[in-house]
Structure formats: C-alpha cells, structure tokens
Amino acid sequence: MDPRRLYSAIVFIPLLYAGIRYSPPWLLSILIGSASLLALWEFLTLYFGRTGTLVPKVISCLCAVLLLVAMYTGYSLALNPWLLGIVGVILTGFFISPTTMRQRLPLWVAYPFGILYVVVLLGHFILLRQLPHGIALIFFVLAITWLADTGGFVVGLSLGRHALAPTLSPKKTIEGLFGGILFSVLGALISHFWFLPFFSLRECAILGMGMAIIGTLGDLAESAIKRSVSIKDSGTIIPGHGGVLDRVDSLLFTGPVIYYYALFTGSN
Numbered sequence: 001m002d003p004r005r006l007y008s009a010i011v012f013i014p015l016l017y018a019g020i021r022y023s024p025p026w027l028l029s030i031l032i033g034s035a036s037l038l039a040l041w042e043f044l045t046l047y048f049g050r051t052g053t054l055v056p057k058v059i060s061c062l063c064a065v066l067l068l069v070a071m072y073t074g075y076s077l078a079l080n081p082w083l084l085g086i087v088g089v090i091l092t093g094f095f096i097s098p099t100t101m102r103q104r105l106p107l108w109v110a111y112p113f114g115i116l117y118v119v120v121l122l123g124h125f126i127l128l129r130q131l132p133h134g135i136a137l138i139f140f141v142l143a144i145t146w147l148a149d150t151g152g153f154v155v156g157l158s159l160g161r162h163a164l165a166p167t168l169s170p171k172k173t174i175e176g177l178f179g180g181i182l183f184s185v186l187g188a189l190i191s192h193f194w195f196l197p198f199f200s201l202r203e204c205a206i207l208g209m210g211m212a213i214i215g216t217l218g219d220l221a222e223s224a225i226k227r228s229v230s231i232k233d234s235g236t237i238i239p240g241h242g243g244v245l246d247r248v249d250s251l252l253f254t255g256p257v258i259y260y261y262a263l264f265t266g267s268n
Contacts, residue, residue, distance in 0.1 A: 155179020
C-alpha cells in the first residue's frame, strides 16, 4: 500500500468532516461545485489529452457552473430522467467495449457527456444537503461508499482469486466485491444507531448492500473510460490516490441513488 494514501487521508478526512459539518449550505455547495469542476477538467484532459482543447474545456466548465447554480437554486434540467438516461446509455457502451465506444462516439459529444456524467451526478450532493437530514445523508453516502472501497481492497488483496471485470479493472475480484458488501453493510448498521435513526435497520442493510454494488459500478465506469484512452489515473492532485475523479467515481453513482431514495420514500 502506498503510504501517501494514508498521509492524504490523515490530512483530508478532518478537513472534509469540518467542511460538511460546519459549512453553511452555500459554502458547501461552492466546495462541491469546485470538486465537480476539477473532476470535469480531469475528465476532459483524460479524454482529449493536454493540448488543443482549452477553449471548449473552458466553455464546458462555464456551462457546468450554470448547471450547478441551477441545482443550488432548485431549478435545473439536470433532474430530467432522459438526461441521466443518456449518461447510462453512453456508459453502457464503454462497459461493453471501451475502445469501440471511444472510436464511434463523436468527439463533440464528450463535452456534454462529461458535464452530465461528472458535474450533474456529483452535483446531487448539493441537492442532498438541502434535504432535512442532508448532512447525515452526505456522511452516510461518503462513509458507506468508502467502507465498500476499503473492504474491497482489503479482502481482494488477501483473498481475491477470481477477477470481477478483467478487461476493465484486472485487480478487482469477486471476493473483493463481497468484502466491500460486508464492510458497507456493517457500516450502514452502525450508522443507524449512530446518526441515521430515520432509516430502519432493514433499510440500512439493504442500502449498504446496494451502495457497495452501485459504487463498484461507478468505479468500473471510470475504469472503462480510462481504458478507452489507455490511462491509469485521471490526475495526480491527491498524493497516492490519483485525481479528484479517481476519488469520486463511486460517489457519482451512490450520491444520486441515496438522494432519490430519500426524496421518494420521504425518509429524509
């Protein structure tokens, strides 16, 4: 294990906790928006390379800012299901054949796709914060998603024998997936007693299991995109962890899922 991962966690976790726990909604939205823009820039740099795309990248970021403001103010086309459906269709293509999808997808489509895939999905944390128990829900998503990642790493490293998706992420194993599910379910049950009483134990167990699986899909989705351009990490901004996009790839899926679950079940 790269020791820089531990050092980065020691520095960033307290800052992240303080930012979520004590920041007013507008400031937290700015922090989430900033992370979204960094991840979008990484995505566009990853997809197009480092040269020749400055103007469309800047325009994409400006469009992303408008969308983030719309999400914060409660008026956004980002919530239209067909927009998120487009993301799902394109990601499915990358899952099936990363290289073929990259070759067949018109280059200009990557700009709006990047905005929807990175900024709109991560922007759902702005919407989560606006729910009555928003802070608790954000902590729940972060804790369970990262517990699943940790469980997958620990169990996969020690017991992993069977590849989960060898063409997309050779190091991920089926055993690691089950380890991630175990860690996330235990974490979800603890969350019920600690700070999430409005979700029942049964709900927490189901959500923990579901988030581990959905988060893995989010991780594999980014892996498929990186595989299409033969790049290992989206960036180097976080020592030992790669780029911002590398750290939020699972959250891009788990955040919206918990938001819509809490919204439609009224358990927020």
